[in-house]
Amino acid sequence: MESRYEPEGVESKWQMRWQADGLFKVKEDISRDKYYLLEMFPYPSGKIHMGHVRNYTIGDVVARYKRMQGKNVIHPMGWDAFGLPAENAAIEHGIHPAKWTYDNISAMKRQLKRMGFSYDWDRELATCDPSYYRWEQLFFLEMYERGLAYKKRTHVNWCDKCQTVLANEQVEDGRCWRHSDQEVTIKEMDSWFLRITRYADEMLEFCERLPGWPERVLTMQKNWIGKSYGALIRFPMVEPDEVIEVFTTRQDTVFGATFLCLAPEHPLVTKLIKGLPEEREVLAFVDRTLKMDRFMRTSDFTEKEGIFSGSYCLNPMTRDKIPIYIANFVLFDYGTGAIMAVPTHDQRDFEFARKYGLPLRVVIQPEGQVLDVDNMTEAYVGEGVLVNSGPFDGKRNTEAMEEIADYLKSEVLGEKTVNYRLRDWGISRQRYWGAPIPIVYCDKCGTVPVPKDKLPVVLPLDLQVRPNGGSPLPFEPSFCMTYCPRCGGPARRETDTMDTFVESSWYFDRYACPDYDKGPLDPEKVSYWMPVDQYIGGIEHAILHLLYSRFFTRVLSDLGYLKVREPFTNLLTQGMVCKEIESCPIHGYLYPHEAREGTCSRCGSKVVVGASLKMSKSKKNVVDPQDLIDRYGADTVRMFCLFASPPERDLEWNDKGVEGSFRFLHRLWRLVWDSRDKLAGTFPCEKDGSEYLPALHRKTHQTIKKVTEDIENRFHFNTAIAAVMELVNEINRVLEDKDSLRAGEWLVIREAVAMAVILLSPVVPHICDELWETLGNDGCLLSVPWPSVDEAALKEEKRVVVLQVNGKVRSRIEVPASLGEEEIKELALADPRLRQFIADKTVKKTVVVQKKLVNVVV
């Protein structure tokens, strides 16, 4: 050990030691409790950003803590290696996506190792490796056999920048989730889907059985699945002989349905208007609506518009002839793409009816009020008694709900049904850098799955991405020209690849057995390790990745590969790392070096400090963790990201704060160095010192308690670190008269120092191992059991009791802890300062809070 704290040397020394000892390798051991700790694996973008550092540091602390608690901890890491940025880099820099990806992986792996994270690198996997995605292709085929994967021609979301289709979950506010400036357009094309809707109900139900998940993530998932109960009602047309099905949650109002609206995409639209005089006009309206992007179309600000189709149908209950409209607010992919409109009891329908002069019919009368069609200014959406509703007149609408549904069923006019907002997961991507979909198209046999023994369908690596960003696969004869597995005739391969979210939906299972080659998952290993006990990652995956993973887990369970239904028992969603960014009115956001003394270095405009941007999303002005590691070392960086705020909160980056953490580690180092002769000695030290320095002894055990609880119960590392800082401050105070300390006192100090080092070791493992060695111990702290609290040490002989008059603090007294309520009260009332405040006023009441406080009411 050197007298000066030089992080680089310490960190490389211990990282080498850990690696040489294979400290992080882990094996199944049924005699021990397993603990699966997982952080969301990164996309190998080039280098790690502060978001990664924060995420992985949080995970590493928990992993190390659980290890010290005696758990058999699996803590793996890998690479979400397929995806678009690799292709973009290929276009921009002429590097093959594979080379770019693997280069990035090795660079980032070096950085993660430099951070000292305790990963079992033997389990590392990259999803772009055929030995990984071959199993995904197998899953696809087995899903295809069971109807869980299917192909359909439909309206899909298209991002022009990505040159590909996006799943509904990947569209945010009508824009691409990767390109917030790119509006998504709707295209009609053939696409492969995974039938996630089959599990909608189960996933919804299980939201109630995930107490270890944040409430808001569960709420988001529930909303996304969007289950609603209602009825399917068939409206027969007058001519031609067609039936229009609508979905409604308000079948109680069916007698009030005075018109019907179709989505512009509805297949009936073209049929109905063919040859009518209005055809042109209607088509123009449809065309105009479909050109609008979905976000605009469904926005609150967009005017509700419609047009008469020229046709009528019958209200199945009243047998009235009612007009059919085409309306911009009706969504084709929700319900049946058609709605019955009840203007009296639905505000949107009301406005639409008033706008186009359509009839109204009141079917619910509220209590003590009579609605009149002519005087209504808004729809009545509350409860009431049914009127104008034939046999149901006089019944409460809420009670008639069920009866009307039954009636519809008995008259074959409809039935009760449940509708979900969730759509099937579109996984086709017209991209190169992804896992090929193992399907062949034969002119004779049609769609033919690749036989399982012919897997993997390997993505050819000798292709160039096309300059416009398109996939080269459809143009590569050696890939797409093949033979039909069924008839042997010439056939064409599917050239779409799978959404990369498919890879990330099961990687955590594969970590249990990354090299297994007899199947996707080694049953014994995966049943030992799964489910993940603690998953940690960003809130941005609240729906996307987390929903897909829950779906996939169920599929793999039904296919017999897994025993669990839920992949992640506990979920911690960490906040974003943000930084206030200076921006120039002309050049936009600036890098730190572009803003000098409040002006833009390029144009001299006054710089505005304002927007706080997420570091993981913006390229500009990010704090590069590598710079910090180079300057302060990994331990300081680890410590600061934890100390700055609790994990679930967003972290506003502040460069100055890092120095504080560095200084603290420095102080800790010097504390050990300066007294190394007195402090050295194996641990635990003999318990003879308990009568010496009782305050420090107590503080030591209070700290153990606090740190353990903070990590165990709530992952609040910031307060855990603060508690150790307090202990270190206390030790330094005691050491002020270092020369007069007796041997017994040194024992207490030794224990205090040892505890500070042990308690901090999950956070700053390198420096702690070094200090541990200096303190005369062998080995690494990861193998030292987590300390337990000596309850006896927590007992205090004296306590400070706060004295209040009318709730205001007026004095403090120190009393023996053994005193009873009455005695404390007496002592309190005898306190001169308190007496001064009571003076001549009458004491009305005295409240004593045991060992804490006395409040005198006058």
Add this chain to the structure above:
RNA sequence: GCGAGAGUGGCGGAAUUGGUAGACGCGCUGGACUUAGGAUCCAGUGGCCUAAAGCUGUGGGGGUUCGAGUCCCCCCUCUCGCACCA
């Protein structure tokens, strides 16, 4: 609009069950050591007041309570989610 969360010093944040508001750290101020310091150490640091005493103070207003950052009601602001879902 609906739902959830939040609002505490100059800043990040503590206060876990109603009981000493501001732990811990940053920054700042003063001092020590020093050729020097943006290194280190010591002291101070919510506001008002020269200081002490005192008063005041957790977005604003009201309430419950001996006692409220914490509980209840109303309002304001911010963040997130949902938002024509039939």
